[in-house]
Amino acid sequence: MTTVQTSMPPQAAATVEAQPLWERLRTSRNVLALWFMLPAAAFLILFLAYPLGLGIWMSFTDERIGRAGIFVGLENYEWLWDDAIFWLSVFNTLLYTLVASAIKFAIGLYLALLLNRHMPFKAMIRAVVLIPFIVPTVLSAIAFWWIYDAQFSIISWSLIKLGLIHQNIDFLGSENWARGSVIFANIWRGVPFVAITLLAGLQTVSPSLYEAATLDGATDWQRFRYITYPLLTPIIAVVMTFSVLFTFTDFQLVWALTRGGPVNATHLMATLSYQRGIISGRLGEGAAIATAMIPFLLAAIAISWFGMQRRKWQQGSDND
Amino acid sequence: MASVQISDVRKSFGGFEVLHGVTVPIEDGAFVVLVGPSGCGKSTLLRMLAGLENITSGTIAIGDRVVNNVQPKERDIAMVFQNYALYPHMTVAQNMGFSLKLRNAEQGDISTRVKKAADILDLTPLLERYPRQLSGGQRQRVAMGRAIVRDPQVFLFDEPLSNLDAKLRVAMRTEIKELHQRLKTTTVYVTHDQIEAMTMADKIVVMHDGIVEQMGSPLELYDRPDNQFVAGFIGSPAMNFLNGHLKSNGGQPYVETENGARLPIASAPTASDGRPVVYGVRPEHLDLASDGIEAEVAVVEPTGSETQIVARIGSQELIAVFRDRHKVEPGDKIHLLPRANVAHLFDKDTGRRL
Numbered sequence: 001m002t003t004v005q006t007s008m009p010p011q012a013a014a015t016v017e018a019q020p021l022w023e024r025l026r027t028s029r030n031v032l033a034l035w036f037m038l039p040a041a042a043f044l045i046l047f048l049a050y051p052l053g054l055g056i057w058m059s060f061t062d063e064r065i066g067r068a069g070i071f072v073g074l075e076n077y078e079w080l081w082d083d084a085i086f087w088l089s090v091f092n093t094l095l096y097t098l099v100a101s102a103i104k105f106a107i108g109l110y111l112a113l114l115l116n117r118h119m120p121f122k123a124m125i126r127a128v129v130l131i132p133f134i135v136p137t138v139l140s141a142i143a144f145w146w147i148y149d150a151q152f153s154i155i156s157w158s159l160i161k162l163g164l165i166h167q168n169i170d171f172l173g174s175e176n177w178a179r180g181s182v183i184f185a186n187i188w189r190g191v192p193f194v195a196i197t198l199l200a201g202l203q204t205v206s207p208s209l210y211e212a213a214t215l216d217g218a219t220d221w222q223r224f225r226y227i228t229y230p231l232l233t234p235i236i237a238v239v240m241t242f243s244v245l246f247t248f249t250d251f252q253l254v255w256a257l258t259r260g261g262p263v264n265a266t267h268l269m270a271t272l273s274y275q276r277g278i279i280s281g282r283l284g285e286g287a288a289i290a291t292a293m294i295p296f297l298l299a300a301i302a303i304s305w306f307g308m309q310r311r312k313w314q315q316g317s318d319n320d
Numbered sequence: 321m322a323s324v325q326i327s328d329v330r331k332s333f334g335g336f337e338v339l340h341g342v343t344v345p346i347e348d349g350a351f352v353v354l355v356g357p358s359g360c361g362k363s364t365l366l367r368m369l370a371g372l373e374n375i376t377s378g379t380i381a382i383g384d385r386v387v388n389n390v391q392p393k394e395r396d397i398a399m400v401f402q403n404y405a406l407y408p409h410m411t412v413a414q415n416m417g418f419s420l421k422l423r424n425a426e427q428g429d430i431s432t433r434v435k436k437a438a439d440i441l442d443l444t445p446l447l448e449r450y451p452r453q454l455s456g457g458q459r460q461r462v463a464m465g466r467a468i469v470r471d472p473q474v475f476l477f478d479e480p481l482s483n484l485d486a487k488l489r490v491a492m493r494t495e496i497k498e499l500h501q502r503l504k505t506t507t508v509y510v511t512h513d514q515i516e517a518m519t520m521a522d523k524i525v526v527m528h529d530g531i532v533e534q535m536g537s538p539l540e541l542y543d544r545p546d547n548q549f550v551a552g553f554i555g556s557p558a559m560n561f562l563n564g565h566l567k568s569n570g571g572q573p574y575v576e577t578e579n580g581a582r583l584p585i586a587s588a589p590t591a592s593d594g595r596p597v598v599y600g601v602r603p604e605h606l607d608l609a610s611d612g613i614e615a616e617v618a619v620v621e622p623t624g625s626e627t628q629i630v631a632r633i634g635s636q637e638l639i640a641v642f643r644d645r646h647k648v649e650p651g652d653k654i655h656l657l658p659r660a661n662v663a664h665l666f667d668k669d670t671g672r673r674l
Contacts, residue, residue, distance in 0.1 A: 211372050212405035216419035216466075217393035226418070230409045 058287035064268055066283040075165060076288035085264050086289065089272040091298075095179065097247045100186045104243055105236075106280075107187070113224070115195065116202045126196070130244025133192035136316030141256030142187045147171050148257070170259050175265035182254050182266050186247060203230065233307075241304035245297060269293050321505055322371065322383035322473040323348040329378035331364055340530045341378065345371075346508065346523075349499050355517040356553075357529035363478055365412065366510045366526075370476055382473055398467035399476040404459045406451040406466075413438075413447040416465045419447045437468040440499070457488045464499070475500075477509040481516065493519055510625050514554050518542070526550050539605055543662075548671035551600050551664055557628065557639045560606075562599045563668070575599045575665070580636055581613045585661035589674050597674065600664035603628070606640040612657030613638070617650050631656065 025031050056302040059076055063069025080086045115126055132140065147154055148171035171181045205228065213223050254260065260267035260275060267275075269289055277286015298299040324346040331339040339361045346352050354362040355431060367373040369380055371392030380385050387395050398419075406415050414439060417430040425433075438444045441461045451459055460480060467475055477496070481489045500507055511517055518522045518538045522534045526533040526541065526549075533553075534546040545551035551559045562579040566588055573588035578613050583599050615631035615638055622628075622645075631650060641654055648654060665674040 206403065206405065208401050208403055208405040209407060211370075212399070212401060212407075212466075213418075214372070214392050215370060215397065215399050216470075217422045222422060226422075227407065 002203075009048050011022045024310075043125055055287045057292050058284055059291040061284045062112065063280075063283040065283060072284070076285050077243075078307050080288055080292065081283070086292075087259075088264055089267040089289075090181070092264075092266060093248060093268045093270075093293075096183055096186070096250070097187055099173075100183050100190065100247050101240065103183075104173060104188050104190045104194050104247075105240060107191050108239075109236075111191065112180040113228075115199050119291035126199070129195055132189050133196075135188065135200065138256050139254040140189060141253050144181070144188075144253075145257055148181050158209055167247050173262055175262060177296065178258055178266050182257055185253055185257065186250060189253065190243060190247065194243055198232065198235060201232050205231050209255045237304050237307045241301065244300045244304075248296060248300065249293065321348055324474060324506060325379075325381040326369070327379050329368065329380060330366065330376045331361070331368060331373065332376045334450045337376075339376075342527070342530075342532055344525055344532065344535065346506060347614075347656040349504045349506055351497070351509065351520060351522045352525060353511060353514055353517040353521035353523070354525045354527060355514055356533075358512055359529075360571045361530040362510045362512075362527045363472045366399075366476055366478055366508060369438055369474075369508060370397055371395050375641075395450055395468075396468045397476055398472040399478065400460075400463045400467055400475075400480045401600075402479040404451075404463040404480075404483075406459055406462055408451050411445060411448050411450055412454070412462050412465075415451070415462055418550070419470050427525070432492050433469050433471075434465075437465045440468065440502070441465050446504070456484050457492060460484065460492055461495075466497070468499075469501070470622070474506040475505050477507065480509075482513070489516075496520065498674065518554065524554075526553060544674055545664065545671070546602075546667045548598060551666070551673075555602055557603045558640065559600045559602050559664070560638050561637075561666075562601075562633075562636070564597060564599050564664075565591060566595045566597055568593060577613070577633075583613070583631070583658055583663065583667060585663055586660045588665065596668040598666040598668055598671070600666060601658040602662070603639040603641040603660045605662045606638075606656045607659065608642070609655050609657035610653045614653060614655055617648050617652045617654055618649065620648055620650060629654075631673060 051256065058069065060071055060073060061069030062072045062075070111129060115122070115129065119125070150168060150170050150173055153168060153171060155171070156165070159165045160168070172179060174176050188277065209227055209231075210223055213227050249270055250268060251274065253275070254266055254268055254271050258266045259273045264272075269292065271288035273286045275286075275292075276289060278285050280286075324344075326342060326346070327367065328341045328343055329339060330337060330341055342361070342365060344352070344354075344365075354365060356362050361533060364373060365628065368375050369382075371390065375388050379388055381387065382395060384395070392415050405420065410418065413431070413434050416434045420430045420433060434447070435444070438447055441464060443458070443461055443465055446454065446458060446462075451462070454462065460483075463480070467581065481492050484492060491517060494510075500520075509516075509520065515567075521538055523535060524533050524538055524541055528549050534541060534550045538554075541550060541554050546552060548561065552561070560623040562575075562577050564575040564581065564583065567574055567576045567582075568588070573585050575583040577599070583601075585599075613633060615633045617629055618637070619630040620627065621630070626641050626643050626646060627648075631638045631640065631654060638656065666672065667674055
């Protein structure tokens with residue numbers, strides 16, 4: 001190399017000042033970012049937003065399978081308002097969600113605290129805890145179906161052999177037994193998710209904080225109350241939001257176990273929507289039941305949103 | 321305040337012994353620094369004193385009480401951690417008052433004591449801030465405040481300054497020392513930085529590979545190191561070591577190096593002619609002279625107040641520090657003469673002082 005060009009010819013200097021629109025678009029990072037987002041956005045719109053919109057629209061029509069619907073306004077909702085079975089399903093769903101989520105949280109947190117300790121075979125125990133989460137829902141539902149079977153239930157059999165009861169418990173045949181049974185199955189399935197996620201959260205807490213608290217004179221309970229719990233709240237909020245959403249919209253487990261029976265005692269909004277919309281073919285009404293779930297879900301998200309608002313201690317610049 | 325007696329303490333992790341019988345007496349009100357390279361067991365010893373690690377054998381007593389089986393919270397000690405271990409979800413005031421709150425102290429009493437400690441450490445304007453909003457030095461002071469509030473028998477510091485930048489480290493060093501002079505609480509301080517040890521301690525305990533190499537006041541250790549390890553560890557730049565043999569010339573002993581240079585010594589053990597030794601001389605005890613060790617200047621490093629010269633004799637490096645500004649260039653041949661009265665002799669095999 002002998003010479004290096006240091007000054008621009010006059011035309012080139014002019015183009016720098018007044019780039020054409022196309023040139024600016026081509027080099028703009030924002031436009032580029034938009035292109036990168038497009039596939040994901042298209043996917044979400046096509047498979048999430050469109051079906052959701054279609055479902056809500058359908059709830060305002062009297063569409064049935066095999067017949068296009070016409071707009072009927074709020075008629076489906078008016079009809080549901082006076083439907084005792086619908087209200088029973090709302091009650092069942094709320095009961096199912098609240099009881100199952102609360103117990104999942106309690107057991108999950110307990111397991112996470114246990115797994116966070118030093119113990120032999122830690123890795124193996126952690127893997128074992130995940131098993132209920134890995135088994136396909138329908139498979140575990142079928143297993144529970146046998147466990148709860150009116151004639152062959154292993155629980156009834158064991159209790160009889162132990163002499164505690166004298167005849168089989170009809171787990172899925174009587175209302176409250178059935179409710180308790182599906183809730184138990186849901187808890188069994190949901191605990192691993194809560195436990196493993198909270199465990200991940202626990203591991204982000206620096207051990208020296210516990211040591212400092214120990215020297216400060218904290219008992220085990222006080223260390224949990226003043227160190228672990230407050231530091232874990234952001235993760236608890238996320239986990240419990242997901243847990244509540246999954247539980248509220250649960251379908252597979254209940255459908256495989258009871259199909260909503262006995263006498264609609266375990267019908268959740270999701271199963272009722274399926275029964276009315278698909279099995280009975282009244283798509284409009286089914287869509288209305290499904291749409292009625294949205295306000296509940298939004299409320300759950302709103303609660304955790306405000307709970308998760310960055311806490312004061314997480315704000316401010318990091319000086320590390 | 322209390323004295324601390326560490327007697328023949330051993331610690332094993334599994335079958336691996338990391339402390340091999342350590343005995344350290346600590347007087348009431350003393351500032352003792354445990355210093356040594358990483359892995360020497362100094363932090364383990366401190367954590368055993370705090371009660372965060374079990375004592376495998378031996379005893380640790382605080383005051384008159386053997387604390388081997390006493391819970392950490394019953395030991396009446398306070399510790400400052402290397403990463404400060406401030407509770408991120410509590411304000412400075414809450415952090416400092418936490419231990420009092422756990423003891424069910426009255427709210428008014430807590431805030432009086434927190435205010436008093438904050439006053440001592442200049443933390444008053446920061447009391448309502450969260451740890452995230454503080455600088456490194458401020459966090460360090462909060463960690464100390466948390467210890468002061470408790471008014472414990474013993475303060476423990478675990479490398480508290482190693483996360484700070486150099487300038488702040490020097491400032492905090494002074495601050496901690498001042499605090500100790502003011503509170504007079506027995507303090508055990510762990511560091512790997514010998515400068516920290518030298519500047520802060522009443523008594524330094526040099527540890528290496530799980531044993532105590534030497535104990536004493538900073539200047540004792542500097543002037544009369546017991547062995548080659550302590551000699552090399554204490555002092556910066558480190559002491560120069562030259563291998564050689566003891567010789568004598570008409571009753572006047574000297575050390576002859578492998579390259580034939582004669583190094584003066586004040587006295588030597590009797591009947592030790594021809595014995596292989598290590599000759600130690602500190603960089604500041606070398607003078608430019610017309611005779612002595614002939615060396616070639618490799619690097620000249622002026623710091624303003626003094627000039628460090630790295631010189632080579634064959635493959636060996638020698639560091640000399642001068643307060644005077646000699647005109648020396650890399651490549652120059654110079655003669656360095658050790659001062660005989662402050663030269664050290666160590667046994668070649670055991671490293672013991674002769």
